[in-house]
Amino acid sequence: MQSHSSNPDQRPDHRQGQSLAQRLANPTRFMxxxxxxxxxxxxxxTAVILYGLFLVFFNSPADYQQGETVRIMYIHxxxxxxxxxxxGLVAVSSFGLLVFRHPLADVSAKAAVPIGAAFTxxxxxxxxxxxxxxxxxxxxxxxxxxxxxxxxxxxxxLMALRSSxxxxxxxxxxxxxxxxxxxxxxxxxxxxxxxxxxxxxPSTGFTTSIDPSMRWPLWIMAIGFSLLFFAMHxxxxxxxxxxxxxxxxxxxxxxRRESAPDPVAAE
Amino acid sequence: MNNFLxxxxxxxxxxxREGGAIGTALGFFLLxxxxxxxxxxxxxxxxxxxxxxxxxxxxxxxxxxxxxxxxESDADDGALDVMATSPMPLELVAAAKAAAHWISTGIPLALxxxxxxxxxxxxxxxxxxxxxxxxxxxxxxxxxxxIGAALTLKARRGxxxxxxxxLPLYIPTLIFGISAVSAVxxxxxxxxxxxxxxxxxxxxxxxxxxxxxxxxAAAALRIQMQ
Numbered sequence: 001m002q003s004h005s006s007n008p009d010q011r012p013d014h015r016q017g018q019s020l021a022q023r024l025a026n027p028t029r030f031m032x033x034x035x036x037x038x039x040x041x042x043x044x045x046t047a048v049i050l051y052g053l054f055l056v057f058f059n060s061p062a063d064y065q066q067g068e069t070v071r072i073m074y075i076h077x078x079x080x081x082x083x084x085x086x087x088g089l090v091a092v093s094s095f096g097l098l099v100f101r102h103p104l105a106d107v108s109a110k111a112a113v114p115i116g117a118a119f120t121x122x123x124x125x126x127x128x129x130x131x132x133x134x135x136x137x138x139x140x141x142x143x144x145x146x147x148x149x150x151x152x153x154x155x156x157x158l159m160a161l162r163s164s165x166x167x168x169x170x171x172x173x174x175x176x177x178x179x180x181x182x183x184x185x186x187x188x189x190x191x192x193x194x195x196x197x198x199x200x201x202p203s204t205g206f207t208t209s210i211d212p213s214m215r216w217p218l219w220i221m222a223i224g225f226s227l228l229f230f231a232m233h234x235x236x237x238x239x240x241x242x243x244x245x246x247x248x249x250x251x252x253x254x255x256r257r258e259s260a261p262d263p264v265a266a267e
Numbered sequence: 268m269n270n271f272l273x274x275x276x277x278x279x280x281x282x283x284r285e286g287g288a289i290g291t292a293l294g295f296f297l298l299x300x301x302x303x304x305x306x307x308x309x310x311x312x313x314x315x316x317x318x319x320x321x322x323x324x325x326x327x328x329x330x331x332x333x334x335x336x337x338x339e340s341d342a343d344d345g346a347l348d349v350m351a352t353s354p355m356p357l358e359l360v361a362a363a364k365a366a367a368h369w370i371s372t373g374i375p376l377a378l379x380x381x382x383x384x385x386x387x388x389x390x391x392x393x394x395x396x397x398x399x400x401x402x403x404x405x406x407x408x409x410x411x412x413x414i415g416a417a418l419t420l421k422a423r424r425g426x427x428x429x430x431x432x433x434l435p436l437y438i439p440t441l442i443f444g445i446s447a448v449s450a451v452x453x454x455x456x457x458x459x460x461x462x463x464x465x466x467x468x469x470x471x472x473x474x475x476x477x478x479x480x481x482x483x484a485a486a487a488l489r490i491q492m493q
Contacts (some may be wrong), residue, residue, distance in 0.1 A: 053303075074292040160431050165420040173490040174418050178432060181414055181483050184435055188472065192439035195468075196446065 015154035018134030027241050030104055034234050041231035048224035056215035072130040074218055078225035083151060086116025086229065090158070092182040094176035104171035104237070107244075109179065110162070115229060117155035123148055143197035147190050154182045270355045271363050281340075288336060293379055294373050296329035300383040310386045318387035319397065319448035322380050325409060327437055330411030331430055333372045338420055338474065338488070351492055361488065362481035365413035379472030389452070390409040396451040396462060403466065404444040410480030412442040413434050417487035429484050443469040 056074040089112045096105035127145060128138045139145070156173055165171035282288050303321045304314060314321075341347040341364075348361045380401050381394045389397070415433035419425045447465035 072355070134423055150435050150438060152414070153431075157432040157435065160428055161418060161422065164419075164424055164428050166423070167421075170421065170491060177483055177487045177490065178414075178418055180478075184479060185439070188475075192442045192468075196442040217304050 008079070020193050020219070027103060027107075031238065031241060034238055038231060038234050038238070041227055041234060045224055045227035045231050048220060048227055052217060052220035053222045055220055060217045061213050069130060069133045070214070072126050073214075074221045076123060076126040076130060077218060078222040079119045079126060080148065081222060082117060082225055082229050083120035083123050083148065085226070086112050086119060087151060087154070087179075087186075089233070090116060094179040097172060097176045098180070104241075106176070107237050107240045108175060108233070110172070111233050111240055113155060113158050113162075113175075115232050115236065117152065117159065119225075119229070120148060120152045120155055124152060141197070143194045144195070146193045150189055151186070154186075158182075183223060270353075271359055274350075274355075274360065274363035275367045278364055279371055282336075282367065282371035285340075288333065289371055289375055292329045292333045296325050296376055296379060297383060299325040299328060300386060304386065311384060314387045315389060315452065317391040318384060319393075319445045319473055320381060321387060322389075322397065322403075323404075323441055323444045323448075325383075326376050326380065326405070326433070327441060329376055330372055330405070330408045330412065331433065332426075333368070334409075334416045334429055334433065337368050337413050337416040337417075338410075338484075339416070339425075342420055348492065349486070351488070357485040357488055358481045361409075361417065361484040362477070365410045365477075365480055365484070368413070369406050369409035370479070373409050374402065377401035377405055386490060391423060391447060393451045397448050398465075400444050400447045403470050403473055407440045407469075407476040408437065410473075410476040411440070413480050413484040414417060414435055414487065417484035417491075420488070421491055439472050440469065443472060444455050453459055 052074065056071055060071070060074075062068050062070060090109050091107035093105045093112065096102040097109065127148070130139060132138050158178060161178055162171045162175045165174060186245070303325075307317075309312065338347060339417060341350070347360075351357055353360075377398060380397055381389075384394065384397060412433055415429045415436070418432060419429045422428050443465045447462050447469060450461035450465060
């Protein structure tokens, strides 16, 4: 009984005693604002990616060495970029949750993790498909590939930890701690993987500068993918806020029914 | 400081009297190493070459199995809550328990490693390097592991989850531990600098995790005690 009656108070959108920063991120206000912004972001993402794809397939040259396979780059590089940016967003959101107890921070972190993992996977997958014609193998233990793989493992760890805890507030905070531990260790992991790689095999040296005819479509695709990420992130946050509201309503409903006299039992 | 040492002594006493805790980890270590040649074939040259890697990975797995012990039993019987309400900061409690884990698991594993090196035809000249790197690297295993143990304390399927969370964080320790030993086995004596640089970085990783681990573990414990 006690736990049921206290449940509505556990809703993420506490509305009393807010500072300015909290009021700006009030979930209700966020829902209103994002309802207006989401179509704009989604539309812009679609338009920019379509334009980018047009450039990629019809208006950019094939590489003199790599041939047509170079077009994989336009998916690969933006995905790799987003895999890191998403982790940055998760880390910042986690910090916001633990330090400022921002009501939307956990919603943001929770929404960003699967999207970030998906882009990391996409980066690994496209990299692997690109590696087959270029290096003759789907996978090499190149330093960068390995680091991205470790990043993917970190995303998996975050998702696994969250899903194995029943209490949502607890899950949110513990996942935030792990995200911050991960962001502290990522540079060390990156450094050690680089060291390990140079120890085992010489660097493949793919860091040649890119021609302007390819740079422009790449930029367009990067912008399009980023817009897509923000649109998906916003949609994910909206879904999470709605899910929590539905849950709170259901719990309140159960609590109301339990406190009211049950007509069946009275019979 | 006195409380800190008392807590370490208490945890060590528990580890010894609980029975089987240390022995299981050592037995697992032995078995994993013994399975490797059965899977890879008895080629002694191959085994010599990959021995440092096998020993380090087996050590990580054996230590991983025992990580749950750091906080679990104390959380179950309420002793952890008593420690949390004591004047001693929770960070120090976490540090003491991680240190006790290092002494009760890390050091025995590191000392057993050369014996298992015999099974893998590891060069005798590499033994000092092997013991030194394992003694220097296992604090990182215990203190980073304490973070994972604290995070997964109340999780369902805690053991598997712990592996998923902690193993990626062990990568730096693994890489520098192996590269330090390999520097000795692969080019004997020619490059003592290669050993020293890896070894020093390994010590740095251990020291950093001794600082970072208790902070993060205590944060995770506090969240769960609210």
